[in-house]
Amino acid sequence: xxxxxxxxxxxxxxxxxxxxxxxxDQLAFQGLATPQDVGxxxxxxxxxxxxxxxDLGNLFRNPAGLAGITSLQFSIGSISQSRxxxxxxxxxxxxxx
Numbered sequence: 693x694x695x696x697x698x699x700x701x702x703x704x705x706x707x708x709x710x711x712x713x714x715x716x717d718q719l720a721f722q723g724l725a726t727p728q729d730v731g732x733x734x735x736x737x738x739x740x741x742x743x744x745x746x747d748l749g750n751l752f753r754n755p756a757g758l759a760g761i762t763s764l765q766f767s768i769g770s771i772s773q774s775r776x777x778x779x780x781x782x783x784x785x786x787x788x789x
């Protein structure tokens with residue numbers, strides 16, 4: 693039974709990541725078109741948390757700041773996905789092939 697539950701969960705995780713592939717501009721492919729604030733402190737400071745240390749949410753901006761963690765930290769997160777995309781198309785009439 694545990695093996696069946698594991699297979700179902702693994703299948704669900706794989707299908708979710710398949711929908712993540714889309715067309716779009718280069719920044720959207722890298723995830724830079726959306727805000728990357730992880731954690732309440734980062735959101736409150738407007739994302740200006742590069743020099744802070746001791747917070748688990750700074751892992752994405754300053755991995756060296758993890759050395760300042762002195763206690764156990766626990767966080768709960770969520771994710772939102774959309775099947776719509778934005779696409780930038782540029783017309784360049786003087787392009788030489």
